[in-house]
Amino acid sequence: MSHLPLIGVSACTSLVGKHLFHIAGDKYLQAAALAGWPVIIPALGTHLEVEDLLAHLDAVLFTGSPSNVDPSHYQGAQPGVGPHDPARDHTSLALIRAAVALGVPILGICRGFQEMNVAFGGSLHQKVHEAGPYQDHREEPDETLEVQYGPSHEVQIEPGGLLERIGLPEQIRVNSLHGQGVDRLGAGLRVEARAPDALIEAFSLDRADRFALGVQWHPEWQVQSNPHYQVIFQAFARAAQRRVEQRRIATGSRI
Numbered sequence: 001m002s003h004l005p006l007i008g009v010s011a012c013t014s015l016v017g018k019h020l021f022h023i024a025g026d027k028y029l030q031a032a033a034l035a036g037w038p039v040i041i042p043a044l045g046t047h048l049e050v051e052d053l054l055a056h057l058d059a060v061l062f063t064g065s066p067s068n069v070d071p072s073h074y075q076g077a078q079p080g081v082g083p084h085d086p087a088r089d090h091t092s093l094a095l096i097r098a099a100v101a102l103g104v105p106i107l108g109i110c111r112g113f114q115e116m117n118v119a120f121g122g123s124l125h126q127k128v129h130e131a132g133p134y135q136d137h138r139e140e141p142d143e144t145l146e147v148q149y150g151p152s153h154e155v156q157i158e159p160g161g162l163l164e165r166i167g168l169p170e171q172i173r174v175n176s177l178h179g180q181g182v183d184r185l186g187a188g189l190r191v192e193a194r195a196p197d198a199l200i201e202a203f204s205l206d207r208a209d210r211f212a213l214g215v216q217w218h219p220e221w222q223v224q225s226n227p228h229y230q231v232i233f234q235a236f237a238r239a240a241q242r243r244v245e246q247r248r249i250a251t252g253s254r255i
């Protein structure tokens, strides 16, 4: 039997009619399936130990979402810009910290990237477009998905980092669909890419023994037809496969 990695995919809470559901977008699940079997992680908050779940997973993908991380997680009690999803905040922040501690590879996309920064003690601009020298990084609300998720601006890949090592060239074009962005970078994170306005667009954990990468753009979008997006998921898949091997050795081949 082959040991296909199990890839956790973070869910948002969302009302469908009068009932609360835990949902993850199809494009994230399809892209995660390039690395292994995706399993949706419900945003159940903190009453379950995330370590118990992580013991069974080989990697976790933290998805994008229209909701914003509640600023109480990084700058004290403030109303902040909604919508918020407190259950997702609690689940994701606990999962990110525990995954890194346990050596489970993680990839954060858009909100997931912002969650990673907050989990490492960083902060976010509430509205990037009102925060000084930055461009407006939001999508045009009335445009088609093809336009919204199409290339929007360049990012400059930092030399010597993970993104360079996995094969990305000095500059790539990426999509851009976010109102918030990294302000103070979390402890232990290394900048991997910046937008032309210098906004941080990607970071990794500065530890050779961990795969923890966050990107502000959406590499899951039509990943199969974009070689620059594909290499990110290929690197994530390799990290998940390494975790399968580590778990196999740790459990004496019984997985």
Ligand SMILES: N[C@@H](CCC(=O)NCCCC(=O)O)C(=O)O
Binding pocket: 025, 063, 064, 065, 066, 067, 068, 109, 110, 111, 112, 177, 178, 179, 180, 181, 218
């Ligand atoms: N709300 C945050 C994060 C933006 C984000 O993740 N957008 C993705 C929305 C839909 C999707 O493609 O999953 C912000 O505005 O910065």
